[in-house]
Amino acid sequence: MDTQEKLSGVNLIQDNAITVDDIASAWDKSKCSVLHELSQSQADRGDIQGALNTANLITNSYYKSEALIKIAQAQAQGGDIPGALTSANLITDPWVKSIALSEIAKAQEVKQ
Numbered sequence: 001m002d003t004q005e006k007l008s009g010v011n012l013i014q015d016n017a018i019t020v021d022d023i024a025s026a027w028d029k030s031k032c033s034v035l036h037e038l039s040q041s042q043a044d045r046g047d048i049q050g051a052l053n054t055a056n057l058i059t060n061s062y063y064k065s066e067a068l069i070k071i072a073q074a075q076a077q078g079g080d081i082p083g084a085l086t087s088a089n090l091i092t093d094p095w096v097k098s099i100a101l102s103e104i105a106k107a108q109e110v111k112q
Contacts, residue, residue, distance in 0.1 A: 013078040043074040043094035048083065055090075065096040072100045076107035 035058045042051035051071045058064040068091050075084035081104065088100035 012102050014054040029060060030065065032058050032063040036063040036067045040070045043067075043071045046074070048075055048078075048080075052087065060063060061093065065093060069096070069100045073107065076104040077110075081108065 037056040055067040072087040091097040
């Protein structure tokens with residue numbers, strides 16, 4: 001094997017490594033999306049603890065926050081305002097947390 005063939009093989013490996021990283025990133029987003037949907041479904045069915053457990057498996061902050069908003073909303077609609085506030089406080093982004101708190105306030109208004 002001459003030097004050019006060796007270098008060609010190295011470039012091929014490097015190109016594939018980038019592709020593998022891209023695939024891994026896409027896989028992680030897909031996995032987080034599925035966990036997000038599962039968590040929301042659990043919250044809709046009233047399985048709050050299951051929804052929280054599933055949300056804790058989500059590594060993508062966007063999907064995790066969206067799941068926590070839905071959980072907090074379901075808790076508030078079910079009358080568990082302290083639980084809803086606890087779930088909302090798990091959201092680290094202040095803007096997204098404000099959305100969750102707004103949903104809790106809306107649920108309280110409906111209850112009154």
